[in-house]
Amino acid sequence: MELSNLAVHARLRSPWESIDLGIALARRHWWPLFLVWLLPAALLFAACHWLLPDSPNWSLFLIWWLKPAFDRLPLFIASRTLFGEAVSVLGALKQFFAQNRRDWFAWLTWRRLSATRSFDLPVTLLEQSSGAARAARIGVLHRKHASAATWLTLTGFHLETFLLMALLGLIYLFIPEQVQIDWIPLFSSGAPWFEWGINAFYLLVMAAVAPFYVVGGFCLYIGRRIELEGWDIEIQFHRLRDRHQREQKQRARQASRAPAAAQLLLLCAVAVTTAISIPPASAASAETPVQARETIDEVLAGDDFHQVEEVSGWRLKEIERKDSEFPEWLIALLEWLENRPVDSDSESDWGPFIGLLIEILLWATAAGLLAYLLWRYREPIRRSLQLRRQVEQKKAAPETLFGLDVRQSSLPADVCAEVLRLWQSGDQRASLGLLYRATLSHLIESYQFEFADHLTESECAQLVQLRQQHPAQSTGQAEAQLRPVSAALSGFVHQLTTSWQQLAYAHRAPESARVQILCDQWREAFGRDH
Structure with a gap:
């Protein structure tokens, strides 16, 4: 992995900036990412249609469940593209079984419903980690970005649903007004050809959303690695080294072109100028490397470098409102509760239901507050009641x-x-x-x-x-x-x-x-x- 070939600017980004970078990268290379996800899934879809013609829903569920296997090829292309290596669609398709060789069973069983799938998949595919090493690595990566990865998964799920509804609505808009279709019997009949058609549309929607989901999680992973490993600092050091080497080569070429007498005069002028411009350092102010090291050690050993402060608590968000400090929907709800007609004989009166709902919310709030107080002040309560934990067995000392x-x-x-x-x-x-x-x-x-x-x-x-x-x-x-x-x-x-x-x-x-x-x-x- 050559950091100098990184196609994006390496800098610290927030989780949402990293996801936005992934969306931009997926949009630029969407067509090959779309094809490498769609072609294996479409091949399986066609095989299911041939083998199980009467089970369209089970076939679609199988393809949906195998998403982690199809996601690996877009991740493979994105990881190579990010470091300046071009991968064709055909070359990526040839890597399908090779990329799905590691941890395929885990990703298709207990990890299948992971909410951070796109964020965790690069650890398996790119770092080749498994077992305890993978668990430790995932623990480090999840300390800051797990929430954003979860929201990315939820967003992708809802986006697929909305796009499917939009695609079906678009098809409905293209039907001429003269064509009269009774949709209720069509939906309720359960015709296999109709369900296979809707499943085919959903397959296209999944293939269209997959590049954004996979590359968004991948760039979130890259952003976390830049933060942990300091890629931006390392790249700057490499650039300084390259510039220093270029300057040295340029000086060597200039020196080889200059005559020997000119070089001698130049050296003499530099020596005289240096001797005149640099004042002699006083012996009293000079500090030896040993003394400087002792001074640095004393500073590092001070309390200023060993202070840890942890601040936690609840705070209200500052919401700027022009007319009122309460939301409009809350005011409308209170006005409706106050002015609604009450009819004791009417069965549609919501009064008892709303009262029961408020009572449940109050009891839940009281129980939650009590649990929080017991947990927050568990140590003072234990000390005040003079409770002591009886150590049944002395813990074995580490070796x-x-x-x-x-x-x-x-x-x-x-x-x-x-x-x-x-x-x-x-x-x-x-x-x-x-x-x-x-x-x-x-x-x-x-x-x-x-x-x-x-x-x-x-x-x-x-x-x-x-x-x-x-x-x-x-x-x-x-x-x-x-x-x-x-x-x-x-x-x-x-x-x-x-x-x-x-x-x-x-x-x-x-x-x-x-x-x-x-x-x-x-x-x-x-x-x-x-």
Whole structure:
């Protein structure tokens, strides 16, 4: 996948902008997308008409159920077209069975009624993911765009219905006025030829809508990948690299054309100008790379880079109205309820029905509000009633976290000595990794921390800090079983986590003096336990 060949501008788009981009792309290439969806479906439709002439509805249901299989060819063409590769209709039709080889059973069974089908299909077709990897990938993609993908599916379903009604209405308008047709017996007779004709029209409608639905979901998927993987940034870096290479080649050509004497004079002039224009840097203001790195580490370790704020709540939308702040339909309904004639003998009086409906709505609202309050304030209620969860079985401690072995049996007898030995031998990653996993192991064994697999290193450090700041808040365990965390231990875990992340992910090793300080802090924190 060459991002430089991307046919659209790579930038962050909202979900609806991504769908709009897919609609525009499908409109430009609608004819081949329409054909590659229609031809296999029409072939199956003709086979069903030949084999099951008396079951037109079941034949149409079979084609409707096999939509995920027919959607793969338009997605195949759109994915190639988006990156500048032209695919013909015949070439795409030859790929029908190859494109439907992966996960065809899942897509035709439990995934068939998925509301995010067009958004999830590229994960199977383009990323070739399945099983746990696919589930993890889908979970990441659905965090923001699942709602838009669901609305795209609902819109496509209603659009097919409206277009079928419009097509039948158009055919009715073309019938001359002199031709008198009694439509009620025709619809109620259930003639096979008539039902096959309507099903054929519906097949055309499905083929016409499918390109917009498939490509809209595909561009929604592409927009999510641009947001997650930073395609726009990578493309800009590629352009900067290409421009730098072109400038270097241009300078080389110019230098080869210039005479040797002119080159010498030019170099002398540049050297003299540079020596005159650049003032000498003072020794006091100069900062070594080591000092600059320490300054950056101190800034990154500050609280400004570790603040997380979550805001939630109900808000009323601001609706601008000129005449009234209430909607017109609500005012009309209230006026009708107030001025309607009441006839006790009439059977058409809607008063009891409306009263019952309002009563049901009020009871449902009260029940929902009560359930929300119980869920919202479940922790204060539990603490006020002094309810405690009885832990029947102690949760098994994890053996690995972030790919590190945190078992006590895997640690050496003298952790700090082994850490310093590995550091002096040049194996910096193994040295700091040993200190970090020894810290995690002692936090699990001695302080009963339950670090789950889905947590990150920073989240584990935040749990330690939360225990130190709020020792009374337990996590489902009895407070007497929780060992308090000191401020020194919390600060040590935060510093060690920052150093380990910078080494593991940014390949920036700390200074040897910093490693020695971390080892001393580790002895003070876990020396007694060790």
